[in-house]
Amino acid sequence: MEYRELGRTDFQVSQISFGAWAIGGDWGKVSDDESLAALHRAIDLGVNFIDTADVYGDGRSEKLVAQVKRERREPIYIATKAGRRLNPHVASGYNRENLTTFVERSLKYLQTEAIDLLQLHCPPTEVYYMPETFSILDDLVAQGKLRYYGVSVEKVEEALKAIEYPNVQSVQIIFNIVRFPCEEQHRFALPVFYQVSELLPTDLSTL
Numbered sequence: 704m705e706y707r708e709l710g711r712t713d714f715q716v717s718q719i720s721f722g723a724w725a726i727g728g729d730w731g732k733v734s735d736d737e738s739l740a741a742l743h744r745a746i747d748l749g750v751n752f753i754d755t756a757d758v759y760g761d762g763r764s765e766k767l768v769a770q771v772k773r774e775r776r777e778p779i780y781i782a783t784k785a786g787r788r789l790n791p792h793v794a795s796g797y798n799r800e801n802l803t804t805f806v807e808r809s810l811k812y813l814q815t816e817a818i819d820l821l822q823l824h825c826p827p828t829e830v831y832y833m834p835e836t837f838s839i840l841d842d843l844v845a846q847g848k849l850r851y852y853g854v855s856v857e858k859v860e861e862a863l864k865a866i867e868y869p870n871v872q873s874v875q876i877i878f879n880i881v882r883f884p885c886e887e888q889h890r891f892a893l894p895v896f897y898q899v900s901e902l903l904p905t906d907l908s909t910l
Contacts, residue, residue, distance in 0.1 A: 704749025710873030716752035727760025756784035765812035784824035794829035
């Protein structure tokens with residue numbers, strides 16, 4: 704396994720990460736035992752970075768990730784996301800009350816005192832033009848609830864606007880062969896850093 708610095712953090716993370724959306728069960732029936740086996744096998748193979756979100760299985764994914772981290776001694780970095788619990792999912796929902804509630808819920812489910820990396824979960828474009836939202840994230844860092852924060856984006860405009868904020872440490876871009884035509888993804892991905900985090904075998908325990 705090879706490692707590199709993640710964004711503008713000091714995390715040295717594996718170039719292949721574990722995308723933990725599927726283990727939440729949103730894509731169909733999954734076994735927690737098989738999910739834990741896959742997580743353990745990924746770590747055995749050198750993976751030390753896990754990407755999840757509070758809405759993946761309504762917290763099920765975060766809880767499984769927390770469990771496997773408790774069972775391992777290696778340093779494991781966990782990125783989770785916040786924002787998609789909003790209904791409706793509108794820019795005004797990215798306020799202090801909601802973001803604090805989302806963070807505190809993830810802290811509980813991940814069983815940690817500080818989230819390694821919190822990413823805004825593909826918020827509406829307007830959010831990137833709301834400095835007050837990023838000030839709230841700065842406050843959550845100052846309170847010790849977040850180590851770093853970043854964004855998960857869907858548009859080049861959003862990525863370029865996000866990196867204007869000095870404390871945005873990472874930008875995650877959707878890169879999915881079933882979501883956009885390949886030529887669209889290549890055009891989208893060129894201007895900014897991207898990482899593939901979901902393309903892992905279903906059952907890593909068989910490797």
